[in-house]
Amino acid sequence: MKTHQNRVAVVSGAAKGIGQELAIQLAQRGAALALLDIVDLSQTLQLVENAGGTAIKVECDVSAQEGWKAAAEAVRTAFGRCDILVNNAGIYPNIHIDDLDFKTWRRTFEINLDSMFLSAKVFVPMMRENKWGRIVNVSSTSIVTNTSGVSHYMATKMGVIGFTRGLANDLGKDFITVNAVAPALTATPGTSHLPDVVRDGVVNLQAFKRMAVPHDIVGPILFLTSDDAQFMTGQLLAVDGGMMKVS
Incomplete structure (x- = not known):
């Protein structure tokens, strides 16, 4: 299925x-x-090339404006355009409010939320040039759980939703869609440090009694970045095995 043919x-x-x-x-x-x-x-x-794809790799601190500017320059040099932007980078430090320091609070915001603003500033102009664009921001279903030690993380992921909806309003006239996905707790290296009690607590809230894996989350993002989602913007899509039941 070449649903993303000729897209960058x-x-x-x-x-x-x-x-x-x-x-x-x-x-x-x-x-x-x-x-x-x-x-x-x-x-x-290597995995992308094995899949028959073409790619460049860019070492980038997503919390730094200079990093995003360098990334945009690399993309323009290599491909001349940007059609799709997926803001997936994030950190998940589990720290109770009693031990949470301001440095960790700010670093979590810089990586999980500030990065989305910075990325939009450099890649939206490229999308406007071609009158086509898809932006997907990764939030989290943690915002509706009773998990402790993630007040800073929840704050950023709620902010992702607000920024997504506001940016969708700003870019509507350009027909650039901006949506968010809220994955369930997913088995990745970034969540491997979490204790079993946290993992089990989340799984018990789901209709599907297993942890999500990356492949579970990717399908909805593929949809949101395709032509099929051309009239969908400003939305939050929960990909959580049936935990959030929103009417």
Whole structure:
């Protein structure tokens, strides 16, 4: 299925987990990729190439404006355009409010939320040039759970929803869609440090009694970044095994 043929997609947090799986699936569907992360991207690049895709890797601190400017320059040089932006990079420090310090609070905001503003500033102009664009921001279903130790994380993920809806309003005249996905707690290297009691607590809230894996989350993102989602914007799509039941 070449649903993303001739599209150029930028994926942050592409070195592992959801970002890596998404990059592979986008490549299989015909997209060219710009892989962004602050850690080594060699494995993802190899997997994308094995899937028949074309990609560049960009070492990028998503919390830094200079990092996003450099990424945009690399994308323009390699591909001349950007059609799809998936803001997937994030951190998940589990720290109770009694031990949470301001430095960790701010760092969580910089990576999980500020990065989405910075990415939009450099890639929206490219989308406008071609009168086509898809932006997907990754939120979290943690916002409706009673998990402790994630007040800072929940604050950023609620902010993602607000920013997504506001940006969708700003870009409606350009027919650039902006949506968010809220994954369930997903089995990735980023969540491997969580205790079993946290994992089990989330799974018990779901209709599907297992943890999500990256492949579960990628399908809805593929839809939101395709032509099929051309009239869907400003929305939050819960991908959580039936935990959030919103009418």
